[in-house]
Amino acid sequence: MIKKKLTLIFGGKSEEHEISILGARKIFSDLDKNKYDISFIGIDKNGVFKLLKEIPDAKAMFFEEKMILDNEIITHLMNTDIVFAILHGNNGEDGNIQGLFELLGVKYVGCDVLQSSLTIDKHMTREFLRLNNIPVVEFKMMRKGEPIPDINEYPVFVKPASLGSSIGVTKVKSEDELSSAIEEAFKYDDKILIDKAIIGREIECAILAGEITGVGEIRPSNEFYDYEAKYFDGGMSEVIVPADISEETENKIREYTSKISDLLNIKTISRVDYFVRDEEIFFNEINSIPGYTEYSMYSMLCGNIGYKGSEILDILISKVK
Numbered sequence: 093m094i095k096k097k098l099t100l101i102f103g104g105k106s107e108e109h110e111i112s113i114l115g116a117r118k119i120f121s122d123l124d125k126n127k128y129d130i131s132f133i134g135i136d137k138n139g140v141f142k143l144l145k146e147i148p149d150a151k152a153m154f155f156e157e158k159m160i161l162d163n164e165i166i167t168h169l170m171n172t173d174i175v176f177a178i179l180h181g182n183n184g185e186d187g188n189i190q191g192l193f194e195l196l197g198v199k200y201v202g203c204d205v206l207q208s209s210l211t212i213d214k215h216m217t218r219e220f221l222r223l224n225n226i227p228v229v230e231f232k233m234m235r236k237g238e239p240i241p242d243i244n245e246y247p248v249f250v251k252p253a254s255l256g257s258s259i260g261v262t263k264v265k266s267e268d269e270l271s272s273a274i275e276e277a278f279k280y281d282d283k284i285l286i287d288k289a290i291i292g293r294e295i296e297c298a299i300l301a302g303e304i305t306g307v308g309e310i311r312p313s314n315e316f317y318d319y320e321a322k323y324f325d326g327g328m329s330e331v332i333v334p335a336d337i338s339e340e341t342e343n344k345i346r347e348y349t350s351k352i353s354d355l356l357n358i359k360t361i362s363r364v365d366y367f368v369r370d371e372e373i374f375f376n377e378i379n380s381i382p383g384y385t386e387y388s389m390y391s392m393l394c395g396n397i398g399y400k401g402s403e404i405l406d407i408l409i410s411k412v413k
């Protein structure tokens with residue numbers, strides 16, 4: 093069998109650099125080496141692309157080179173059959189690198205430019221879905237320099253509009269904590285959201301090609317699913333698949349996810365996150381490149397509908413246009 097030339101891209105300028113490297117390590121270990129001839133491009137913390145012989149440990153990469161993209165990289169990309177960019181946050185999950193692939197005529201796994209740029213922005217995604225009758229978390233949007241909106245009920249969650257991994261997210265319990273939380277979120281974005289806190293459960297659903305998985309639950313080890321609880325709590329946060337919720341609520345969430353997949357024409361990969369309070373469902377966000385570490389929700393949800401490791405990746409790769 094002729095192997096496909098596949099290039100894994102990881103790292104990046106975003107705050108989620110190290111998480112991306114962990115994801116690449118997992119994907120590399122799952123990929124069927126009989127089918128794919130795999131090469132690596134790392135992007136360092138300054139945004140410099142470099143061909144690498146292997147995937148390094150999940151530490152910040154800094155390369156000596158100064159050119160963001162040199163001829164070697166462009167030639168490599170144009171000669172590869174498929175690119176799999178496991179990047180999170182800005183420049184990776186927001187349509188920018190997808191635009192580069194489009195310009196170069198490179199085939200790539202996952203969401204396209206529009207899907208990526210819409211879903212990275214929690215504000216725009218929620219506005220769009222709300223118009224299409226998906227129930228979304230109640231929130232106020234604030235741009236840098238604008239007055240702080242009136243908040244009449246606490247707790248709230250303050251967060252950058254476009255990031256991930258809970259970076260810059262603060263649970264605010266009273267008015268006197270609000271301005272420092274806003275300042276923190278503005279470190280990462282010029283637009284932030286102040287969400288009404290949904291005191292309930294965190295339920296997630298996934299899209300794998302044309303299929304909608306079942307649902308899983310996150311039970312964070314901290315007060316909420318912050319950066320530490322996500323990645324560095326030694327496995328204390330629980331990822332429960334399938335979630336122990338009523339069939340009715342599960343079906344409703346799967347229906348919403350299916351509608352979202354159709355509305356945005358996402359037929360590749362995404363994880364769609366909700367909060368559930370009693371039986372009430374609130375859409376939170378879409379992750380167009382979901383976390384792909386060892387015990388990530390995405391692979392567990394796909395596993396639950398019968399797909400394991402290399403199979404999931406084969407399906408995603410088969411969807412490349």
Ligand SMILES: Nc1ncnc2c1ncn2[C@@H]1O[C@H](COP(=O)(O)OP(=O)(O)O)[C@@H](O)[C@H]1O
Nearest residue numbers: 249255256257258259261287288289290316317
């Ligand atoms: N409105 C909310 N109600 C309850 N918990 C929230 C809310 N917003 C955020 N959280 C908590 O903060 C975490 C991170 O927020 P989220 O909006 O998912 O941002 P990120 O893109 O960084 O994952 C969530 O997983 C959840 O634990």
Ligand SMILES: [Mg+2]
Nearest residue numbers: 257258365377
């Ligand atoms: Mg989240």
